[in-house]
Amino acid sequence: MIKEKILVIGASGQIGVELTLALRKIYGNANVVASDLREENDLLKGTGPYVSMDVMNKEMLHVQVIRQNITQIYLLAAILSATGEKNPNLAWSINMQSLLNVLDIAKEEKINKVYWPSSVAVFGPTSPKKDCPQQTVIEPITVYGISKYAGEFWCNYYHQRWGLDVRSIRYPGLISYKSAPGGGTTDYAVEIFHEALDEKKYECFLEADTYLPMMYMPDAIRATIELMEAPAEKIKIRTAYNISGMSFSPKEIAAEIKKHIPAFTISYKPDYRQQIANSWPQSIDDSVARNDWGWHEEYDLEKMTKDMFENL
Numbered sequence: 001m002i003k004e005k006i007l008v009i010g011a012s013g014q015i016g017v018e019l020t021l022a023l024r025k026i027y028g029n030a031n032v033v034a035s036d037l038r039e040e041n042d043l044l045k046g047t048g049p050y051v052s053m054d055v056m057n058k059e060m061l062h063v064q065v066i067r068q069n070i071t072q073i074y075l076l077a078a079i080l081s082a083t084g085e086k087n088p089n090l091a092w093s094i095n096m097q098s099l100l101n102v103l104d105i106a107k108e109e110k111i112n113k114v115y116w117p118s119s120v121a122v123f124g125p126t127s128p129k130k131d132c133p134q135q136t137v138i139e140p141i142t143v144y145g146i147s148k149y150a151g152e153f154w155c156n157y158y159h160q161r162w163g164l165d166v167r168s169i170r171y172p173g174l175i176s177y178k179s180a181p182g183g184g185t186t187d188y189a190v191e192i193f194h195e196a197l198d199e200k201k202y203e204c205f206l207e208a209d210t211y212l213p214m215m216y217m218p219d220a221i222r223a224t225i226e227l228m229e230a231p232a233e234k235i236k237i238r239t240a241y242n243i244s245g246m247s248f249s250p251k252e253i254a255a256e257i258k259k260h261i262p263a264f265t266i267s268y269k270p271d272y273r274q275q276i277a278n279s280w281p282q283s284i285d286d287s288v289a290r291n292d293w294g295w296h297e298e299y300d301l302e303k304m305t306k307d308m309f310e311n312l
Contacts, residue, residue: 010077083183215245
């Protein structure tokens, strides 16, 4: 059996930290190289090798892949939806060029597998709002969504043309207690827990009844690893798989939090992120992922809220 050597790019981010730790548990600390442009996240310190690296520097990346004998790459570096709208050109440049750099090097060095996350941000106002299917109308209105949709097709292209084993998931909003959110439209669902504990109140930047697809981080990490470990013949979608954990509104999560902190209150002051949220589906149909590689979520809103408070 080939010994895998994994490179995680963007390891200090919201997904990166927990994914790196999970991969180190499976493959051994020394076999998972964490890298980021930022400082090493405190949770990663002392758990395995760390390289300070800019994925936009293709030569530097290429040298690391060869030097470390890398067999799998997880590319998590990206500028997210809300942050991307403040600097669209930068978001496009980073989100696209980082992927093309990785795909090129992976093709040249015959890397076994590449993972690159997509997002529900690929969907737009014309996509179905309820149970948005795997194949549907996709007309994103954020630069983040546009870059993710283009990226899905680059992944598919490298797979079709050069047989590169690239795999992807369209993440919904992700909720975690370990690492801070990274400038997305669904960040309120993380902030609300911290504010509930510290201030007993929260001012939400989305309207009370804004339903969005969400997922608890343990489910997202497990989905990613299960997708990557599934036999290649089971992976029928080479753009990106829809996956879903739950769907809720700020009003619903506030009600769930009140069960744990009765004094908690929420107020609403929608900002520019409301328009982004309105353009996305309220719930996702992930039956294709369930059928192809056996995806199944473990956390609903109640179970997640309980776990968040136990850990925070």
